[in-house]
Amino acid sequence: MSTLAHIFEAAGMATIVLGSIKEQVEATAPPRALYCDFPLGRPLGEPLDPEFQHRVLESAFRLLEAKEPIIEEYDMSIPDNGDEILACPLPPRHDPDLHPALDEVRGLRPAYERAVEKYGNRIGMGRIVQLEDLEEAIMALIRVTEGVPWKEAGIPGVPSRVSQDIRGYYETASLELSENAPRAWTGTRWFLKNTEAGKVLMAARQAMADSGANQPIWFYMTPGDD
């Protein structure tokens, strides 16, 4: 972001960066930056809170009054303790003959479809895995957990991208199942820690790491280094 700010400013436009990582903002030193200690992915802070977003923008645009390059820190932060998990129900077991992850995926489908109808497919499926192919994608990861080499398991594309589709399905469905708007990262933790598909994904990632797969192949299947 800050790199682009230098380029656009040199072209004669005034730029303002909303930065979320202080070290990156300071190292690149764009002409004007408002560092906001907000969770990654939420540069305006709070979703569905126009007043909050307007306060951030007001502080950002105020930087245009500066006569020289400036980096300012927004006066409030939004902490993430790393532990909070979205309170979100999961469907009860329906078909005991199915793998629990596949049973779960089927049970969540109405909620997913309602959420897409309501919000659009903003973060959901479609990078590689289409909705009708989701179960097969999860089956491929299940095969990896059972010892099948990842290249032979039928993963339908780049593993990190397939993982994003699965995560997107769950996080989108959660918007219709939880009573409150998810705080940052709580939906991701719910997916990775509480759901059967999330457990499959984590186990497949670990199996790939243990098998000696190149680190970038498995590392980016989930956030951070968990």
Add this chain to the structure above:
Amino acid sequence: MADSDIKAMTAQIPAAEFDETSFTTPVPLNEATVAIVTSAALHHPGDEEFTMLDIGYRVLESSNHDYLLRHWSPNFDATGFALDINTVFPIDRLQELVDQKIIRKVSDQHLSYAGNQFDLSSIRLDSGPAGAQFLKEQGVDVVLLTPV
């Protein structure tokens, strides 16, 4: 996995350094056309998907809010954008500032890059200046840059 852990991991990525910082004196905000440039890898349905090492940009229309978030990195929360596009791309907020006569105009078009790129030299030499030229031709005076 806490947000601070991921920020610490990301903070280690080498940043581009500039010998000089360009500085443009802006027109008054109430006379300015404002555009958003995001590194969130947003695009419209039907646009070319971002590839993993894609240094290019996609054009985002003000008039059509069907933006898809298709970043390659898993290292950010996406549910904020899922609930409210303005969490990343504050297009409605800017329009409200126009309605209040705080800014003159929201650009009809905006730009989206994929922020997960390490080849910053190509962005500096190629797609960055091309994007800047595109916005200049739209009459943009002020650019708000948003990450994920």
